[in-house]
Amino acid sequence: MRERCLGIALFGFIIKNPVLLESLNYKLNRILNFEATNHNYFRQHITDIKESFIKELEIGNIMTD
Numbered sequence: 001m002r003e004r005c006l007g008i009a010l011f012g013f014i015i016k017n018p019v020l021l022e023s024l025n026y027k028l029n030r031i032l033n034f035e036a037t038n039h040n041y042f043r044q045h046i047t048d049i050k051e052s053f054i055k056e057l058e059i060g061n062i063m064t065d
Contacts, residue, residue: 015021039047
């Protein structure tokens, strides 16, 4: 996670507090690690979202080659 993020309205904001940034990174890593073993456990279906992002990146790489 970088210090620049997109908010709900898709406008960017910057997290300046290093403690908050570290805490968010820790929480995100815990969620992603849990999702790696328990696919779509959370109602946001994080595994499906991750897979769709990977497909988009692969399509982008094919088109640039």
